[in-house]
Amino acid sequence: MKRLIALTVVGLFLTSCATQSDQARTEGTLAGAGIGAVVGAGVGYLIGGSGTAAGIGAAIGALSGGVGGYVYADRIAKRHEELAGKENDLDARVAFARGVNDDTLEYNARLKKEVNELEPKITELAAKKKNQEITQRELEKEKQALATRVKDANKQVVVGQDQLADLKKFRSEQKKTSKELDEEIKTLEQSLAQMKSNTSALASLNQRI
Secondary structure, three states, X not given: OHHHHHHHHHHHHHHOOOOHHHHHHXXXXXXXXXXXXXXXXXXXXHHOOOHHHHHHHHHHHHHXXXXXXXXXXXXXXXXXXXXXXXXXXXXXXXXXXXXXHHHHHHHHHHHHHHHHHHHHHHHHHHHHHHOOOOOHHHHHHHHHHHHHHHHHHHHHHHHHHHHHHHHHHHHHOXXXXXXXXXXXXXXHHHHHHHHHHHHHHHHHHHOOO
């Protein structure tokens, strides 16, 4: 409960100074992160029990809610705040694009790590299901926890795609070409492809339980 209250306070503070578009992104992502953390904690309790099983449950619960707390959409919203009033300045746009790429790279690393760490946990959970060591009701709760995390990850993909489309639009409106901007756009395209792949890998874990 304390964590939810903290997330709510942070959400109110951050969204109070964002644009209407960025506010919607931030609120939605914070909500997803908060739900993921709470449901993830529930997963840990359900899978657990005692000894090793309890440790597995706690780990899955922490991972399901943990990375969602890193709010990619909020980082992008802050980038837009820094860009405000300089939207038509090429150098400012290049710096913005570079910052978005940094954020995307960091988020991808976290997401990839989450998938890798969840992999063996889900394998063990699937074994518990096969051996009928867990009820269907508990399994549904666990699937819900992962589904919530996947939903949050998909929101981050949409935010990244929006930035790419906006940067391409800006580039098309320029009379002169910019090698730096072109490179940043290319890098973002590659990073988004990786983000989609990581998100798909996260979603596929849910199909195994």
